[in-house]
Amino acid sequence: MTWLQILLIAVVQGISEFLPISSSGHLILIPYLTDFPDQGPMIDVAVHVGSLLAIIIYFWRDFLGLARGGFATVGIGDDPQQRRLFLWVVAGTIPAVLFGLFLKLNGYLESFRITDLVAINLIVYGVLLGVADRWGRQEKSFEDLTLRDAILVGIAQAAALIPGTSRSGVTMTMARFLGYKRVEAARFSFLLAIPAVMGAGLLAALDLAEASEQLQLDALLAGVFTFISAFATMAFLMNFLKKASMMVFVVYRVGLGIALLAFF
Numbered sequence: 001m002t003w004l005q006i007l008l009i010a011v012v013q014g015i016s017e018f019l020p021i022s023s024s025g026h027l028i029l030i031p032y033l034t035d036f037p038d039q040g041p042m043i044d045v046a047v048h049v050g051s052l053l054a055i056i057i058y059f060w061r062d063f064l065g066l067a068r069g070g071f072a073t074v075g076i077g078d079d080p081q082q083r084r085l086f087l088w089v090v091a092g093t094i095p096a097v098l099f100g101l102f103l104k105l106n107g108y109l110e111s112f113r114i115t116d117l118v119a120i121n122l123i124v125y126g127v128l129l130g131v132a133d134r135w136g137r138q139e140k141s142f143e144d145l146t147l148r149d150a151i152l153v154g155i156a157q158a159a160a161l162i163p164g165t166s167r168s169g170v171t172m173t174m175a176r177f178l179g180y181k182r183v184e185a186a187r188f189s190f191l192l193a194i195p196a197v198m199g200a201g202l203l204a205a206l207d208l209a210e211a212s213e214q215l216q217l218d219a220l221l222a223g224v225f226t227f228i229s230a231f232a233t234m235a236f237l238m239n240f241l242k243k244a245s246m247m248v249f250v251v252y253r254v255g256l257g258i259a260l261l262a263f264f
Contacts, residue, residue, distance in 0.1 A: 001043075001218045005036045010222050013047035014054075014229025018190070018237050020129055020169030020249045021256075023048070025118040028163050032115060032264060046219035050226030052197040055190050058234050062191055088145055092154030093195040099158040100199070112163050119260035121164030126253030129173045133246040136176035142184045149178050150188075157192060164257075167193060169249070182241040190234070 009030060016023040024044065031038045056063050065079075069086025072079045103109050156174035160167035168189050175185035 001039065002036075003221075005030075005034075005039070006218055006222050007225055008034070008036070009039055009043065010047055010050070010225030011229045013044075013051065013222075014226045014231075015233050016166075017048070017051040017226075017230055018168055018234045020166050020172055020246060021253055022118070022122060022125075022164050022166035022169065023051075024160075025122060025164035025166070028113050028118055029115065029260075038113070042215065043219055043222055046223045047226040048197050050223035051230040052194060053223075053227045054230035054234055055193055055197075058231060059187070059190060062187070063194070066191065066194070085145070088147060088150035089191055089195065091147060092150040092157065092192050093199075095151070095154045095158040096161065096196045097199060100161055100196075103161055115260050115264040117162070118164035119257040119264070121162060122253045122257035122260070125165050125170055125173065126250050126257065129169050129176075129246055129253070130250035132173045132176035133182070133250070137179035138181045140178065140180040140184065142180075142187055144180075145188065149175075149180075152178065153188065153192065157196065166253075167196075169253075172246075182246070183238060186238060186241055 009027060012026050012030065013023050016026040027039070027044050027047070030036060065082045066086050066089060068077060068079050069082035069084070071077050072083040073086055103112075153171050153174045156170045157167055159165050160170045168186070171189040171192060172182075172185045175188060176182070180188070
């Protein structure tokens, strides 16, 4: 891979991971819109790990709270509120883990890397995002999170393993349908990404350990560049959602989906 391709992948991932427009869908589109070869799923996972690091640093207080909750769950310390949040995040992660293992073990991941599927998911889930954001109640805060809500958002996250769906988009859509405020929906969406992306990163690390040194270096560089662009994008989105709706992302998704169906 050239430096230009690595940088392009990193910037696209960093921007599209946290905006509700589907990072996996945009990564799949890069080879169709450029002369670059398909970067493959291992590079895709590497840049997701770069995004994960951005989440951990941006939400470092919440991340430390999750860690305290994890320790409290096994009897080290006593923090009922953080233990509850930790358990809710774990519960919300289980659907994606099970679905992800099913897809990987049955070899479906590669078959999803087609533009038609990306286009359809961009449109369908874009419309759902618009409906949820326009008519969803804005009355629940982060502290109102329940086990039922965590599981429902987790089920939505599992659907995002199919390209074009958008992990952040579909989880925020579900949270908005459940009545959470925009910023609160985004906050839980990003925290829920931590264990899911960690798991994908561990699986990719096993494959990368047997890969060529060049592929390992490409993955490392892509992850670093992604972290930089992802952190900047996340800061932008959290401020944007305090004063604006998600309709601009809905229009972009639907427009891009229609264009893909028309031209590809």
